[in-house]
Amino acid sequence: MYLHRLGAALADSDWRCLAYALMSSHVHLALVAGTTPIGPLLKRIHSPFANWHNKRHDRLGPVFADRPAAWVVGSGSEGRLVAYIHSNPVRGNAAKRASASTWTSHRAYTGATGAPPWLDTADGLRRCGVGRANFDAWVGAAAADFGRPSLTTMNRAAHRFGAIELGTPVTDPDHVPLVARAFAHYRPSPRVVVELVAEALAIPWTRFCSRAPEPELVRARRVTLGIARRLGFTVAEMCACLSVTRQAGSRIMHRPLDPSGEALVATVAAQLTRLTSVTPSLAKQLESLGSVSPTG
Numbered sequence: 001m002y003l004h005r006l007g008a009a010l011a012d013s014d015w016r017c018l019a020y021a022l023m024s025s026h027v028h029l030a031l032v033a034g035t036t037p038i039g040p041l042l043k044r045i046h047s048p049f050a051n052w053h054n055k056r057h058d059r060l061g062p063v064f065a066d067r068p069a070a071w072v073v074g075s076g077s078e079g080r081l082v083a084y085i086h087s088n089p090v091r092g093n094a095a096k097r098a099s100a101s102t103w104t105s106h107r108a109y110t111g112a113t114g115a116p117p118w119l120d121t122a123d124g125l126r127r128c129g130v131g132r133a134n135f136d137a138w139v140g141a142a143a144a145d146f147g148r149p150s151l152t153t154m155n156r157a158a159h160r161f162g163a164i165e166l167g168t169p170v171t172d173p174d175h176v177p178l179v180a181r182a183f184a185h186y187r188p189s190p191r192v193v194v195e196l197v198a199e200a201l202a203i204p205w206t207r208f209c210s211r212a213p214e215p216e217l218v219r220a221r222r223v224t225l226g227i228a229r230r231l232g233f234t235v236a237e238m239c240a241c242l243s244v245t246r247q248a249g250s251r252i253m254h255r256p257l258d259p260s261g262e263a264l265v266a267t268v269a270a271q272l273t274r275l276t277s278v279t280p281s282l283a284k285q286l287e288s289l290g291s292v293s294p295t296g
Helices: 002-011 038-056 078-086 106-110 121-128 135-142 151-159 190-201 215-231 235-242 246-253 259-275 280-290
Strands: 016-022 027-032
Touching: 002 016, 002 038, 016 078, 016 121, 027 078, 078 121, 078 135, 106 121, 106 135, 121 135, 190 215, 190 235, 190 259, 215 235, 215 246, 215 259, 235 246
Parallel strands: none
Antiparallel strands: 016 027
8 A cells, every 4th residue: 555655646746766665664765856845745655544554453643653864865875775775674684685575676676576667677777787687686795784874863963053953964975964044043063162262362272172280271261161151051061172071160160250251251252152143155154064974
């Protein structure tokens, strides 16, 4: 029924399907994008399928627990993606080989079964760069883990910096662009705070982030932590950037600053507030400024 709904939706769309895998807890689709957004296409598949499933099993509630994750796949990764999708039953211990599963498009690629009209196996083989006769062996050899960063972890990290959202992830090369609305505010990295204070006090970076107990450095750390507190940083993340313990940072924060130190806190905090206002031009640059790597 899911494949029937998929085919019906594709028939009324300019999207094309290269590969699929239906698992007990999730679905994989390799699609060639059309001109319309993917949301309406998937809604035409998932909504009627969920209604059919609930009626058949006499149940209520959502069938799909979360929104689908969409990934942009570059030309260098298309074949690896198809191999990854067809090897899902093997990784999930549902089959010993990709060819043993009837829940993916693998057997249609090898010619063991006929391909439905909406499944473009010819284009899929072309993108994989392999012939039909050698496809099964190629998938077995190419099915390395299609490692992807955790979007949940990335989204949590992005939100720490303010009104920033994840853009559509790209797998070749692996990165996730960050986007923000015009005139939104975002919180800079703790390192930016340290760099500005070090510049204002004319203290070299390496000396600033040392643990030396010199009065000048202790005062500089106190100024930095005062600014961080105004901007909503936690003591832990600022102490990590300053290379001091959390206990030492807490003690430093509770010591009063002299008037010149308070003035510096206000000046740098105001400077950072201006820097973190996302103007239209800065919004366009934010992707290159804030690309998140899989290990970032």
